[in-house]
Structure formats: structure tokens, C-alpha cells
Amino acid sequence: MYCPKQETRKGLLVVLPLSAVLFVFVYGFILWSLKVSFSAWDGILPNMNFIGLENYRRLFSSQRFVTDLFNTLYFTLFFMVVCIVGGFFLSYLLYSRLRAEALFRTIYLFPLSLSFVVTGVLWRWVLSPEVGVNALFHMLGFKASFGWFTSTQSFGKFNYALISLIIAASWQYLGYTMAMFLAGLRGIPDQIIESAELDGAGEFRIIRSILLPMLKPITFSAMIVLGHISLKIFDLAYAMTGKGPAFVTDFPGLFMFETTFRGNHYAEGAAISIIMLLLIALVIIPYLYSTFKGEET
Numbered sequence: 498m499y500c501p502k503q504e505t506r507k508g509l510l511v512v513l514p515l516s517a518v519l520f521v522f523v524y525g526f527i528l529w530s531l532k533v534s535f536s537a538w539d540g541i542l543p544n545m546n547f548i549g550l551e552n553y554r555r556l557f558s559s560q561r562f563v564t565d566l567f568n569t570l571y572f573t574l575f576f577m578v579v580c581i582v583g584g585f586f587l588s589y590l591l592y593s594r595l596r597a598e599a600l601f602r603t604i605y606l607f608p609l610s611l612s613f614v615v616t617g618v619l620w621r622w623v624l625s626p627e628v629g630v631n632a633l634f635h636m637l638g639f640k641a642s643f644g645w646f647t648s649t650q651s652f653g654k655f656n657y658a659l660i661s662l663i664i665a666a667s668w669q670y671l672g673y674t675m676a677m678f679l680a681g682l683r684g685i686p687d688q689i690i691e692s693a694e695l696d697g698a699g700e701f702r703i704i705r706s707i708l709l710p711m712l713k714p715i716t717f718s719a720m721i722v723l724g725h726i727s728l729k730i731f732d733l734a735y736a737m738t739g740k741g742p743a744f745v746t747d748f749p750g751l752f753m754f755e756t757t758f759r760g761n762h763y764a765e766g767a768a769i770s771i772i773m774l775l776l777i778a779l780v781i782i783p784y785l786y787s788t789f790k791g792e793e794t
Contacts (some may be wrong), residue, residue: 584674
């Protein structure tokens with residue numbers, strides 16, 4: 498005989514141990530990091546004396562940390578723009594019944610199978626002053642140099658090293674946004690497109706007035722995922738450029754790694770991690786709110 502209470506108990510027996518592990522190793526360590534960030538722990542030996550917001554004050558008065566925040570802002574904005582615009586363009590090519598669609602879809606998605614470390618090493622080689630495209634250009638008789646990841650030169654306000662990071666990260670995640678947009682495009686009823694064509698709407702009008710408005714939820718989801726990835730960027734920058742010349746490719750994750758594990762400034766490193774957590778929360782919370790609100794309606 499079916500008993501709802503017994504099924505509920507079984508469910509709780511399965512969920513509770515996993516929930517306890519999650520609480521201890523995720524939320525427990527977040528609370529511990531928060532506590533450490535308010536302490537005077539500045540060495541190998543713990544020092545949990547409470548000093549309030551002093552670590553945060555030192556961070557925001559540090560030129561390096563302020564530069565890191567601006568680097569993160571620039572990287573996030575351009576990374577999102579390139580991935581979303583480029584991803585929609587690639588998805589529309591496949592949606593328009595491009596020949597050999599399966600082949601191109603595989604090619605677009607292949608970089609996503611790589612880790613950021615592999616991507617960083619690969620693009621470091623491609624943009625190296627000694628090898629990569631430079632060797633190819635020299636073989637063809639050109640005197641071009643693409644050592645961007647070690648360059649101190651800038652294009653406008655953006656250093657070439659930061660641009661090289663944006664290119665590498667966008668190359669890896671273009672396939673992801675392409676897949677999201679392609680799934681959205683395939684979910685739009687053909688009757689809507691056919692009706693618009695019968696009314697005399699051209700291709701650009703259909704894209705602007707029908708496809709893009711109907712893809713807004715997917716665009717928003719892509720922005721959230723890409724924003725989350727870019728705000729905690731570490732492995733790509735570490736493998737490809739490091740801090741870069743004059744901190745032009747330095748990010749809070751790199752700063753936290755050096756501060757905590759190389760400088761043994763644990764309280765300051767914990768403060769950086771909490772600031773990164775708050776930045777990610779600013780991206781994730783609106784997404785969760787919109788998701789739950791959509792489920793209620």
C-alpha cells in the first residue's frame with residue numbers, strides 16, 4: 498500500500514546527507530572566509546583578532562585591486578558582446594539550412610570541449626612573437642608581429658594583452674551561445690516566419706521584429722552564464738598572460754591566488770574572495786528571481 502509519509506522519509510534520508518555535505522563544504526567555507534576577511538590573519542599562523550573592514554579598506558585603496566576591477570568590467574562587457582552577437586550570427590547561419598550543418602556545428606562546439614588552461618596555452622602559442630601566426634607571416638614575407646599577450650601597447654584604452662584574452666575566451670564560448678540560440682530558433686514555429694514573409698517582411702525585418710524579441714529569454718540566460726564565467730576568470734589569464742605587463746591582464750582571482758597562497762596574507766585573500774562572491778551574486782540573483790517569477794506565473 499502506498500504511503501506518502503514513508504516516501505517522504507526515504508526522500509529525506511537520501512537528501513539530508515548530501516545537504517549536510519553541501520552546507521559544510523560550500524556554505525560553511527563561505528562563512529569561514531567571511532569571518533577570516535574580518536580578521537588580522539597575515540601569516541602562516543592564524544590570527545583571528547577582529548579588525549572590522551580594514552582588509553576591505555586596504556583593498557579598495559590598492560591601485561592593483563582597482564585596476565583588477567576595471568579589467569574585469571572591460572573583459573566581461575566585451576566577452577559577452579562578442580559571444581552573444583557572434584553566437585547569434587553562427588546560429589542563424591545554421592538555422593538558414595547551411596549545407597554540412599552537422600560538420601559546422603561540430604566545428605563551432607569543439608573549442609568548448611577544451612579547458613581554459615588548454616585554450617590559454619594554445620592562444621599563447623598562436624600569438625607568440627616567435628611562433629604561431631608570426632612564423633606564418635614571416636614565411637609569406639610580411640613583417641607582422643602578434644605578441645599581444647606580452648605587449649604594453651594599447652588600442653585606444655585597451656591593451657593588446659587584454660584584447661588577446663577576450664579573443665581567446667570568446668573563441669571558446671562562441672559555440673556555447675550558438676547552441677543556445679540555435680535551440681531557441683528551432684523552437685520558433687515556422688508558421689510565424691511564413692506569415693511574416695507573406696506580409697512582405699524581409700529577412701532583416703524578420704530578425705529584428707520576430708526572432709530577436711522571441712529570443713530575449715535565451716539572450717538573458719546567456720548573459721548570466723557568460724557574466725558568471727568572466728567575473729571569476731582565473732585559469733585562462735594564468736595560463737596565457739599571467740598578470741600581464743603593468744597588471745593589464747590582472748584579475749581579482751589572480752590577485753587572490755598570489756595574495757593568499759604566495760604572500761600568506763590570508764585575511765586579505767579572503768576579503769578578495771568575498772568581493773568576488775558579491776560580484777557573482779549581483780549577476781546570479783536577478784536570474785534566479787526571474788526564473789522563480791516565471792515559474793509562479
